[in-house]
Amino acid sequence: MGDLISTHLDEGKREVITARTGELMGEFGRLYEQQYAVALFNKMRYDIEGGGGPQNQLLHRKVPLKNKSIFSGDLFQYLEENKKWRNRFLFIPDSYNINYYENKQAHDRGLHPKGTINCAGYRVLTSMEEYLERLNTSLPGVKAKVGSSPFLKFATQFPLILWHPYARHYYFCMVTEKEQQKWNAVFQDCVRHTNNGLPEECKVQTPAFTDAVRLFRQAHGHYGTWDMMCGTPPQILANLVMETLLPEMRDLITPKLKGKMHERQRNWMLISDAVYGLVQSQTRAQYEAVVQSCEAGRPPLETTIRTDMDQIITSKEHVSSKIKALVLPKAEKLLKVSIQPYISSILDALMEPTSRGFFEVRDLFFRELVDMSKNLLNDGNKEKLGEHMEKISMLAFHPVKMQSCYEKMESLSLEGLQQRFDVSSPSVFVQRAQILMREQMDDAVYTFEQLLHQSLEDQEAEDLCKTSQRCQDRVIKKFDYDSSTVRKKFFREALLQIFIPYMLKQLSPSCSAELPRFQELIFEDFSRFILVENIFEEAVLHTVMKDIMMAVKEAAVQRRHNLYRDSIVLTNSDPNLHLLGENPPIDWAEEYGGGQEEEDGENAGDPEAQKRRRMKQVVSMIQVEDNVFVLPNESCLEVPAVDNIPEEEAEVRSDTSLSQQSEKQVPNGTKKDVNKNAIDEKPPTNGSAIKEEESTTEMSLQGTESKSAIDCAIQEIENAVQEEEHELRTQKTEESSSLKEETAAEEVRPTSNCEEGARLNPADTNKDSPSSTEEEPLDSPEREGEAVTPSDQQENHITASTHDSSQCDDSGFHSPTNEAAEEKHQAGKEECNDSETGEDTGKGESAHMDHQ
Secondary structure, three states, rough: HHHHHHHOOHHHHHHHHHHHHHHHHHHHHHHHHHOOOOHHHHHHHHHOOOOOOOOOOOOOEEEOOOOOOOOOEEEEEEEEHHHHHHEEEEEEEEOEEEEEEOOOHHHOOOOOOOOOOOOOEEEOOOOHHHHHHHHOOOOOOOOOOOOOOOOOOOOOOOEEEOOOOOOOEEEEEEHHHHHHHHHHHHHHHHHHHHHOOOOOOOOOOOOOHHHHHHHHHHHOOOOOOOOOOOHHHHHHHHHHHHHHHHHHHHHHHEEEEEOOOHHHHHHHHHHHHHHHHHHHHHHHHHHHHHHHHHOOOHHHHHHHHHHHHHHHHHHHHHHHHHHHHHHHHHHHHHHHHHHHHHHHHHHHHHHHHHHHHHHHHHHHHHHHHHHHHHHHHHOOHHHHHHHHHHOOOOOEEEEEEEHHHHHHOOOOOOOOOOOOOOOOOOOHHHEEEEEEEEHHHHHHHHHHHHHHHHHHHOOOOOOHHHHHHHHHHHHHHHHHHHHHHHHHHHHHHHHHHHHHHHHHHHHHHHHHHHHHHHHHHHHHHHHHOOOOHHHHHHHHHHHHHHHHHHHHHHHHHHOOOHHOOOHHHHHHHHHHHHHHHOOOOHHHHHOOOOOOOOOOOOOOHHHHHHHHHEEEHHHHHOOOOOOOOOOOOOOOOOOOOHHOOOOOHHHHHHHHHHHHHHHOOHHHHHOOOHHHHHHHOOOOOHHHHHHHHHHHHHHHHHHHOOOOHHHHHHHHHHHHHHHHHHHHHHHHHHHHHOOHHHHHHHOOOOOOOHHHHHHOOOHOOOOOOOOOOOOOOOOOOOHHHOOHHHHHHHHHHHHOOOOOOHHOOOOOOEOOOOOOHHHHHHHHHHHHHHOOOOOOOOOHHHHHHHHH
16 A cells, blocks of 8 residues: 555655645635634624524533543454454544544553544445445546446445545444444444534634635635535645645546556545645644734734724725625525525425424433433432433433434435535535534533432422422423524524525626725725625625525414524523533532442552543443343444354354254154244344344343243244144044044044153153153143043144154054054053043043943
8 A cells, every 4th residue: 555655646746735735725824814804803893792682591511521432342344454354442532533443452451542533524334335336436437337346345244434535434344233223323423523623612713714715615616515614624624625636636646547447446545545644734734823823913903903893893884885785786686586486495495304303302302301200200219310310411422312313304305406506415404403403402401400400409308200300391491492593593594505605606707896996995904804705795695684584484483393483582581590500510420329439459540541441431321222132243342253253154053953942842743844833933034143142142141031032933833833733633523523433432542642641741750850841741730630631632642643653654543454553552441541530520422432
């Protein structure tokens, strides 16, 4: 791999990459410096004038994942270095970066990870077909032939692939489908969190950065949403540079790639990753230099803004009125023809999946609290309460639990509108809504924690269930209000992100040429805070904003999707509730769960080891399924080595062992039917070995309380055998009534029935014998108080006759042509009559047989 990179990325090409990156970053730096001064002015003006809008009712947690990790476990990873699959231990801390180690012991010892994956900009793929489809787009003109084999083969049939348009790809696989779904949810959460890399608390740097990126892309002809606005500012800038640089490098390097189609695609992926690494290191250094320069010049800017705030506002309003006079006629015409007819349909497409996702968040929160209340009814002490609250406190960050909420948003479809309004993909809106869902869930959980903790301190002896119910009702009401506020804001922002770029693209050719003349109306001292390009965009925004506000307001007035009107304010809002948000975080396990466990003597003096031990894992804190046992191979903490991956031979051995055990526990004469039933009962899948392992492990853990898969199969087989024997008894009874009395008596009461039954079933003679089987014999001691009917005798005869084929013909009855057998049969009949007279005196047919 090193030879490949050095060959195609020689010193000359590296200099070209460095020069081109520096040129693009210089252009971005000039835009950032301009937007920094404007963002600083807007922030200081907002601080003075204030802003309207409803206040959130729920509390917000400042540091939600303190001393927490997200997930950890073993899986199989494909290594590009040696092209082999290896078992790796993955650990995901609160930063959501994926660290992979050689094994769990390496992590526990505090060793450095083999590598770290920052998931910003990645896509999680679950099939090789989807991956190859994206891979074919990396090299235009180079496509896979139909039926061509891929360059790698997965060790199992449950893969997960991390795909990036510029960076290295990562390949993983799991043993079971359930494990794949769990890791898929975890990886999706890592991507979702790392994509949201711009800090919202930075009121100057973040707006300046986003506006500079937008203006940079518009200067290069890229309008509309951008799905690579992912990660931290250096990562976003690297994506911005690669958007321009990669096509140039592709035209320069692709003709020199040799080999088969998949080999060329793989080599280009490795070259692209190397270029992306060079670009990212350069953008990080230059961005930090630009930010440091702007921060150094911030104090004099703040002094100027405070001194001349009124004059700056007056000057900006004067210029805005002039620009609006130019823009409004054209903008209103465009709005009436191309925007207004689509506002309602796009809003409906956004509201449906978003509202279903927020409703699922509400239901999940409600179900967790109801389950806790039910458990407190049985054992309502504070230790149990602390145990449950420790789990609920991290509910918002449990990717598997929250997956049902996130999936509701996946159905968002903007088909027919993406090309018209330059929407690259709906993933921008999907991920933003999912992040808002997680924030809303965490706010609800945190508010419930604070209210419940306050109630427990004020009223010690009160019923815990009633206290929890009152806090739950208060939080649910606040959640509904905040949910409406958050969704309405999201709808407005999404509609603006769809319409504004389209309008700017249509209006810029006719308006951009006339904008420079308005710069003369701005005083030179205020020119850093008033930019005509920003005023032009604000004029376009105000044009469409009125229609968007009316559409969202109309939906709220009609109470669609439980949206509240803007005029509604909660009358019972707690004025002192937000004071609880200043309290330190609650450690439920320590306060109500009996304190922390004792330190291990081995690592008592190692603070890093103690920190790792105290760090709690979010996923393991909440059980995904309460009553479903997880296979050992499905536990992400215990994944077997590559050699233990079940193959087809293992499945055949499992099926063979199952049939052999079934044959041992049923009569010989019914083996054919037993095997047939066993085949009918086996599901038509390839996971029989895994299912048998699951059943065996579950039986070993749960003891006699749960049956294994083999026991269940045997029970079904026994039921089938009993039904078949019942049909045989019915058939033979009908035949015996039509035969002559002497023949019927000889067939119903065989001589060897008692002897063969005693030999085959030792429980008849010694009911304390430990070697008795689990199946109850037909003439067992438990049935001594029951009268033996002719049908029972017939059943005993059939069972015995299957074990003595020398005296029976194919029909199962004794041959009447054997005279010795007739004599033995007649003697056995008299002995059986003598032994059964005490039990069968009331039976008419037995008396008739004695008479004969």
